[in-house]
Amino acid sequence: xxxxxxxxxxxxxxxxxxxxxxxxxxxxxxxxxxxxxxxxxxxxxxxxxxxxxxxxxxxxxxxxxxxxxxxxxxxxxxxxxxxxxxxxxxxxxxxxxxxxxxxxxxxxxxxxxxxxxxxxxxxxxxxxxxxxxxxxxxxxxxxxxxxxxxxxxxxxxxxxxxxxxxxxxxxxxxxxxxxxxxxxxxxxxxxxxxxxxxxxxxxxxxxxxxxxxxxxxxxxxxxxxxxxxxxxxxxxxxxxxxxxxxxxxxxxxxxxxxxxxxxxxxxxxxxxxxxxxxxxxxxxxxxxxxxxxxxxxxxxxxxxxxxxxxxxxxxxxxxxxxxxxxxxxxxxxxxxxxxxxxxxxxxxxxxxxxxxxxxxxxxxxxxxxxxxxxxxxxxxxxxxxxxxxxxxxxxxxxxxxxxxxxxxxxxxxxxxxxxxxxxxxxx
Numbered sequence: 001x002x003x004x005x006x007x008x009x010x011x012x013x014x015x016x017x018x019x020x021x022x023x024x025x026x027x028x029x030x031x032x033x034x035x036x037x038x039x040x041x042x043x044x045x046x047x048x049x050x051x052x053x054x055x056x057x058x059x060x061x062x063x064x065x066x067x068x069x070x071x072x073x074x075x076x077x078x079x080x081x082x083x084x085x086x087x088x089x090x091x092x093x094x095x096x097x098x099x100x101x102x103x104x105x106x107x108x109x110x111x112x113x114x115x116x117x118x119x120x121x122x123x124x125x126x127x128x129x130x131x132x133x134x135x136x137x138x139x140x141x142x143x144x145x146x147x148x149x150x151x152x153x154x155x156x157x158x159x160x161x162x163x164x165x166x167x168x169x170x171x172x173x174x175x176x177x178x179x180x181x182x183x184x185x186x187x188x189x190x191x192x193x194x195x196x197x198x199x200x201x202x203x204x205x206x207x208x209x210x211x212x213x214x215x216x217x218x219x220x221x222x223x224x225x226x227x228x229x230x231x232x233x234x235x236x237x238x239x240x241x242x243x244x245x246x247x248x249x250x251x252x253x254x255x256x257x258x259x260x261x262x263x264x265x266x267x268x269x270x271x272x273x274x275x276x277x278x279x280x281x282x283x284x285x286x287x288x289x290x291x292x293x294x295x296x297x298x299x300x301x302x303x304x305x306x307x308x309x310x311x312x313x314x315x316x317x318x319x320x321x322x323x324x325x326x327x328x329x330x331x332x333x334x335x336x337x338x339x340x341x342x343x344x345x346x347x348x349x350x351x352x353x354x355x356x357x358x359x360x361x362x363x364x365x366x367x368x369x370x371x372x373x374x375x376x377x378x379x380x381x382x383x384x385x386x387x388x389x390x391x392x393x394x395x396x397x398x399x400x401x402x403x404x405x406x407x408x409x410x411x412x413x414x415x416x417x418x419x420x421x422x423x424x425x426x427x
Contacts, residue, residue, distance in 0.1 A: 029047045036077070050074060053125055053150075070102060075107070076113075094123070098131050101132060118155065119152070120151070126146055130147075134231065149209060152209075158373045165213070229247045275357070277327075285323075287370045338352070349362075388422075399422075
């Protein structure tokens, strides 16, 4: 009798264990086949994020990447046990496995996906994109550096803001540079995939990210085209060493320039980009409310509607509420917010930063759906302060050149009259 009872209990445990496993469903999106067991609302967020993520990859790599010609597989699990059972690496929360033409992207969402979840997906998702769309044998440092660059991007609902430098990461990088803890360029360029995986050293990730960032943005974007040429040649079958030498041979002391550039950065060098992300996010929700005939007398009224959970939104143009609440939590107390409203005109959202830079969000609709979110940056106030500092140092020509460049790039600045007055004073 006890044997039959034991057998019954074993069968019951097996049945309960099987039923507890993920009930995976397939959701087809524009660029991905998403296999997941998360809640439908969380899946909607995943679908929106993955679509915008793929479009951001393509927009930023169009100089050297191809097209997504088949839907890429993405497995997103609620349970870490199911993720590990499906082949996820122990201790990881996301992974890309380069099998077949598209590979396999996997991640753990948990009960509720978090910023860390999406940082990982953006990072690992780039590896999948590179594998299936860019091609070639990209060196590990470059693949990981680009993945970290996109991993740090901020999702705004209708797009991404790339190029941000998290202050905490900059502080860590400066400490690594000061302590001489990073590799030479020649050393890190030749770290193999296996060596990288065996070490999994955060310093390697910081160095790869900082190298890519410098080559994209450093020294007034001097090296951006060279980096694009390097990746393009790799994608066409040239060895990583040969592609690097062909693209970067004219850059003497590149490593020292990289080091000097990073050490000279202020504590928070991308404040404007963070402001851009906040404005873009809030404008996405203001636009959806406007499409539903909901208006706000001022920014405070908009803030109150967010707090009360009374924002209107078309279910077919849905965005996760966590985006707007996070934007307010992180940026709602910025120096100055303004929501300009006028009869028969769409509202404009304006953030004025401490240095006087104005970040303005606007939108266009297609019917009752949001078509485009536009963010403009007017940094003329900051430029004029910097120009005055140069003038005080008797650097008149540099001051004039700075203001002239600002006028050319932003001829509709609200401070254009002040800029012209400054130039007249320099005669």
